[in-house]
Amino acid sequence: MIPAIEGKILIVDDDAGVLSAANLLLKRHFKQVDTEKNPLRIPYWINSVGYDVILLDMNFTRDLSSGKEGFEWLDKILDLDPSVSVVLFTAYGDVEMAVRAIKTGAKDFVLKPWQNDKLVAALTTAMEAAREKRASKIRVTDHKNHRNISPLSEHPFIGNSEAIQQILTTIERVAATDANILILGENGTGKDLVAKNIHQQSKRKDKAFVTVDLGAISESLFESELFGHVKGAFTDAREDRTGKLEEANGGTIFLDEIGNISLPMQAKLLTVLQNRTITKVGSNKVKSIDVRLVCATNKAVHKMVMDQHFRQDLLYRINTIEIQLPPLREHKEDIPLLADYFVHVYAKKYHRTVASLNTSVVKQLQKHQWPGNVRELQHAIERAVILSQSDTLQPEDFKGFQLANEGAPVIETLQLEEMEVLLIKKALQKFNGNITETARELGLTRASLYRRLEKYGI
Incomplete structure (x- = not known):
């Protein structure tokens, strides 16, 4: 008899028959399996027992079809225990x-009625993921107060085209230095991956890598977020807070969407970068910082300087080395390589047997204009792998995602802002105007999306 796997599983479903059948199967494979019919008791189970995996039904008696309760409980579970x-x-x-x-x-998800081996395999993989997540959390404690340390690159920055190979060569040359880097490119081109690659190849690779989405920080909270504050500095300052620059001390700070900050915020940031010191809000104590600065923006920042919307002295400070990432439509020869990579990543993640793409699919992918760039390609492949019923991705697996075809109109504009408007409208239409889902699809925060909607009058 195979020994039971160490770990705790909670099954939550309002169908007594499902609970009984799942419990009967899983208790033969896992050390501890508990069942719960009432989702309102989930917080009690998490706080009193603690679980590695929770098998959660999407619909309960309050709402039998929309899945709304499932989403609500998913959020609550991850708030209570992010490692589960x-x-x-x-x-x-x-x-x-x-x-x-x-x-x-x-x-992951398991279809009802389930196949026993697939259910056990999915839960086993989920159990391993929970353990790895907890192990990673323990490793992060070596960086006390670094609450926003970004994980290392989930995906590599890859491509065989001449454009991408030149970028990889540049990364290799500049990473070992402490030169400030400015990464330019449209949304979805991989600016965050380049920043992480630079950190991973630098002398600071064993120190913190802290990401700050400047587009999501309001002007009133800018100093508090970046420089920190002391208790009592303002109404809601109930305790001392370490700013992002101090969290990154000794390591790398990645300031994303730097083109979105106002001129007053630019002036404050410039002063800190020039002096390499910070002063917390509400304090007079000056603290020295040692950080490697990497910035990114999808804005035409040089034009912004000409239009006096971005400080020239700040631009000089942040772009000792400038890296321009091309949109995917300008290096379509990399699409087969990228698509193949994402197929294998998501086949493994979702336990699918998909191993390749149909030749006609590859040709269609190369004809598509990809306004969302590599991120859009990634999401399209992920969805197709999840829905595919065969070992090879077919055109029908991209149902709901418009692949290019022989008669499809070609987008002629290469203007960044026009492409961004097109992408936002496309995502809004896809999610029927749902701001949260649209922002998630575009890789933006809700605040960043709202700013773009206002800017473009959408």
């Missing part, structure tokens, strides 16, 4: 909801 792996129970018709939930934070 959530696997969803769903009917075949709910697969679209399950895909959305996975993007929100669920680990």
Whole structure:
């Protein structure tokens, strides 16, 4: 008899028959399996027992079809214990909801009625993921107060085209220095991956890598977020707070969307970068900092300087080395390599047998204009792998995603702002105007998306 796997699983479903059948199967494979019919008791179980995996139904008696309760409980579970792996129970018709939930934070989903071996395999993988997440959390304690340390690159920055090879060569040359780097490029081109690659190849690789989305920080909180504050500095300052620059001390700070900050915020940032010192809000104590600065923006920042919307002295300070990332439509020869990579990544993640793409699919992918760049390609492949029923991705696996074809109109504009407007409108239409889902699809915060909607009058 195979020994039971160490770990704790909680099954939450309001169907007594499902609970009984799942419990009977899983207790033969796992050390501890508990069941719960009432989702309102989930916080009690998490706080009193603590679980590695929670197998969660998407629909309960309050709402039998929309999955709304499943999303609500998924959020609550991850708030209570971010390290727990959530696997969803769903009917075949709910697969679209399950895909959305996975993007929100669920680990996997299992179709009802389930196949015993697939259910056990999914929960085993989820158990391993929970353990790795907890192990990573322990390793991060070596960087006390670094609450926003970004994980190392989930995906490599890859490509065989001449453009990408030149960028990889530049990264290799500049990473070992402490030169300030400015990364330019449209949304979805991989600016964050380049920043992480620079850090990973630098002398600071064993120190913190801290990401700051400047587009999501309001002007009133700018100093507090970057420089920190002391208790009592303002109404809601109930305790001392370490700013992002101090968190990154000794390591690398990645200031994303730097083109979105106002001129007053630019002046404050410039002073700190020039002096290499910070003063917390509400304090007179000056603290020296030692950080490697990497910035990124999708804005035409040089034009912004000419239009007096961006300080020239700040631009000089942040772009000792400038790296321009090309949009995917300008290096389409990399699409087969990227698509193949994402197929293998998501086949492994979702336990699918998909191993390749149909030749006609590859040709269609290369004809598509990809306004969302590599990120859009990644999401399209992920969705296709999840929904595919065969070992090879077929055109029908991209249902709901418009692949280019012989008669498809070609987008002629290469203007960054026009492409961004097009992409935002496309995502809004896809999610019926839902701001949260649209922002998640575009890789933006809600605040950043709202600013773009206002800017473009959408």
